[in-house]
Amino acid sequence: MNLNLQPYKGTRDIYPEDMRLRQYIFDTWRKVVESFGYEKYDVPILEPLELYAAKTGEEIVNEQTYVFNDRGDRRVTIRPEMTPSVARMVAARRQEIPLPARLYSIANFMRYERPQKGREREFWQLNVDIFGVADTRADIEVVSIADQILREFGAGPEMYTILLNDRRLTDYIMRDYLGLTEAQASAMIKLFDRRKKISEADFDAQVAEIAPENTSETLAKIQKITEVNNLDDVPTGAPINDLQKVLATLTKKGINAKYDPTLMRGFDYYTGIVFEVFDQNPDNNRSMFGGGRYDGLVGLFGVEDLPVVGFAPGETTMIEFLRAWNLLPKLSPTTTIVIAPIGEVDVTAVADQLRAAGINVAIDFTDRKLDKVIKSAVKSGAPYLMIIGEDEITSNQFKLKNLSEETEKTLSIDQIVDIVARS
Numbered sequence: 001m002n003l004n005l006q007p008y009k010g011t012r013d014i015y016p017e018d019m020r021l022r023q024y025i026f027d028t029w030r031k032v033v034e035s036f037g038y039e040k041y042d043v044p045i046l047e048p049l050e051l052y053a054a055k056t057g058e059e060i061v062n063e064q065t066y067v068f069n070d071r072g073d074r075r076v077t078i079r080p081e082m083t084p085s086v087a088r089m090v091a092a093r094r095q096e097i098p099l100p101a102r103l104y105s106i107a108n109f110m111r112y113e114r115p116q117k118g119r120e121r122e123f124w125q126l127n128v129d130i131f132g133v134a135d136t137r138a139d140i141e142v143v144s145i146a147d148q149i150l151r152e153f154g155a156g157p158e159m160y161t162i163l164l165n166d167r168r169l170t171d172y173i174m175r176d177y178l179g180l181t182e183a184q185a186s187a188m189i190k191l192f193d194r195r196k197k198i199s200e201a202d203f204d205a206q207v208a209e210i211a212p213e214n215t216s217e218t219l220a221k222i223q224k225i226t227e228v229n230n231l232d233d234v235p236t237g238a239p240i241n242d243l244q245k246v247l248a249t250l251t252k253k254g255i256n257a258k259y260d261p262t263l264m265r266g267f268d269y270y271t272g273i274v275f276e277v278f279d280q281n282p283d284n285n286r287s288m289f290g291g292g293r294y295d296g297l298v299g300l301f302g303v304e305d306l307p308v309v310g311f312a313p314g315e316t317t318m319i320e321f322l323r324a325w326n327l328l329p330k331l332s333p334t335t336t337i338v339i340a341p342i343g344e345v346d347v348t349a350v351a352d353q354l355r356a357a358g359i360n361v362a363i364d365f366t367d368r369k370l371d372k373v374i375k376s377a378v379k380s381g382a383p384y385l386m387i388i389g390e391d392e393i394t395s396n397q398f399k400l401k402n403l404s405e406e407t408e409k410t411l412s413i414d415q416i417v418d419i420v421a422r423s
Contacts, residue, residue, distance in 0.1 A: 006318055009313060010113075010121025020331040022124070025318055026106050030125040032149045038102040038128060043085040045108070048074045054264075064111040073100040078110045081293065083128040083269065085312065090131055091301035099132030099306075118286065118317045126290075129310035131298070136245050138309045139273045139293060145245070146289070146311055147255045153318075154327045162250070163260035164275045166243045167292070169234065169265060177235050177411065178221055184210050186268075196287075219288045227259050246273055269294040275311070284324035285379070291314035333381040336420055337400075338365045340373045342389035350398070350413070357417040378403050383423065386416075 007013050014022060020255040030040075053061050059166045079085060082105060090097060115121060128145060130138045142163060150160055174185035186274040187210045195203055207222065208215040231240045233246070243259065250257040257275075265274040274292030281287060292313025299305030322328045336359050339349045351361045362382070366371050370387065377385045394396045400416050401408045411419070 008121075010115040012122075014121065016333065017331075020333070021319065021328070022315060024329060025315055025329055026124075028152050029106060029149060029313070030104075032152050033104045033126070033128055033145060033344040034293070035148075036102065036145055038104040038130075041086070041089065041105050042107065043079075043082070043089055043105070044378050045079055045325075046070075046076045047079050047085055048079045051088060051317075052077065052080065060111065064113050066110050066112060079107075080109055080111045082107060082109070082312065083267070084297065086127065086129055086310075087294075087297040087308070088301055089307065091298045091303045092305040094298070094306070097131070100138070101131040103131070103325055104128045108191055109343050118284075118314075118320045124315040125289075125312045127310065127312045129308055131306045131308050132296070133309070134307040136242050136249075136273070138307070139141070139242070139246050140249050142291060142309045142311055143250060143257065143275055144253065144255065146275075146291075146313070147250075148311065150277070150321075153322060155325060157256040159280055160256070160321075161278045161280060162255060162257040162277060163263050164247060164257055164273060165245060165260055165263040165264075165265075166239065166273050167270045168239045168272060169243060172238045173225060173235065173261070176237070177225065178215075178218055180211060189264045192262055195262060220398075225261050229259065230325075231259050234261070238381070243273060259346050260362075265290060265296075267294055269297050271295045273309075277313075279321050279324065281321075283326040284320050286317075288317045288321055332383070334360050335362045335380065335382045336360045336371075336383045337384045337386055337416075338364055338380065339386045340370065340377070340386060342370075342387060345388060345390050345393060347388045350386075350393070353413050354417065357413075359417065359420055372402075374401075384420065 012018075020133075028400060039415065040083030049061070049065065049067055052065065059081050065080050068076065070076050086103060086105070090101060090103075095193055107127065108122060108124045111124050112121060113119065116143060121325065127201075128142065130142060143164075147162065170189060171185065172187055174180045178185075178188070179353075180188060189205070191206050191210065192322050204219060207219055211218045217325045222271060224235075228234055231244055247257055247259060263274060265276070265277055270292045272295065274290065276287045276290030289312060292308070293307070295307040296305060297308065320329075337354060339347050339351055339361060341363065351363055354361045364376065366373070374385060383403060385403055386398050387401070394413060397410050398413070398416065399408055400419065409419075
């Protein structure tokens with residue numbers, strides 16, 4: 001019986017060329033967040049299920065987590081997101097961690113959901129959180145980091161829009177404007193979060209299920225509120241001060257940010273300003289990533305609470321964005337020189353000299369014919385090839401082939417190091 005060549009559904013094998021792109025994205029994320037003073041951390045890939053049941057949301061916990069009993073009969077899950085884990089980690093050292101705590105991680109997660117473009121069951125994402133700042137300066141910093149990440153990839157402000165809302169404003173609209181109960185409001189927020197993924201008829205039908213007593217009036221009010229694009233037009237008495245301040249500051253900084261009354265963010269733990277970054281390319285017009293304020297989560301672990309703001313862009317959606325705008329870079333392999341020994345000549349000393357000079361060197365040990373060695377080196381993407389026999393070892397003069405230019409020079413080791421350093 002032949003084993004299946006395909007990876008598990010919703011996951012993918014990462015070949016070297018894919019890994020180069022992944023590493024480029026990860027390195028860019030790291031460069032930006034560390035420039036803002038964030039420190040890297042990590043947590044276990046397995047967590048107790050109750051960690052997510054507390055605040056993540058029913059859909060994730062009941063439908064998307066990979067849950068099983070371990071050998072100690074403990075109910076555990078592969079982490080579906082990072083926020084509860086980092087909150088737990090901070091809570092464990094609540095009195096020791098200096099505040100504000102700026103933390104980031106680049107980690108993989110799993111959710112059992114339908115694989116589609118830009119969405120996989122196993123996914124990698126950057127997680128950025130600032131703990132200990134209650135005012136809007138933290139919200140502004142986090143949105144600014146999200147904006148700077150996209151700029152670092154070469155994106156212009158016309159390529160994306162950052163939409164903002166405030167869960168306090170949402171709660172006010174649900175409770176005071178629409179007149180919903182707490183349970184109805186919770187269901188309506190999750191429905192709004194899916195609104196752009198379903199048809200208008202489906203949306204209206206689900207509104208009727210949530211608010212059957214006065215569906216027509218509710219739909220009319222929803223229509224009215226979704227047409228609002230200025231905070232001055234929201235219902236009187238709504239809590240908009242923080243949102244106004246954040247939007248004004250972001251606009252002053254040249255960030256393309258605006259209010260969106262339909263933006264909800266489906267996780268139950270959000271408590272304040274929330275945001276999402278949308279791709280403006282017509283071929284990839286979608287939400288890429290988002291985040292927001294989740295004060296209250298640290299306190300669930302029985303310690304003094306901390307205010308927190310965070311966000312999490314994913315690798316796959318970032319690739320789709322870069323591809324849509326032709327921002328994908330041409331990335332070279334990490335191997336710079338392939339050495340092909342002729343016969344039984346020992347080339348390890350030469351390779352070690354080059355490695356000591358900081359050059360990545362691979363030795364082709366296959367003893368194939370020279371034309372096949374050259375074809376393999378070209379296929380690998382390495383820029384240079386050295387063919388070394390006894391004469392080269394004796395003379396300390398080596399033929400360096402530039403595989404892209406199809407040129408060849410006879411050089412000393414020092415000359416080769418100099419050429420590679422300048423290339």
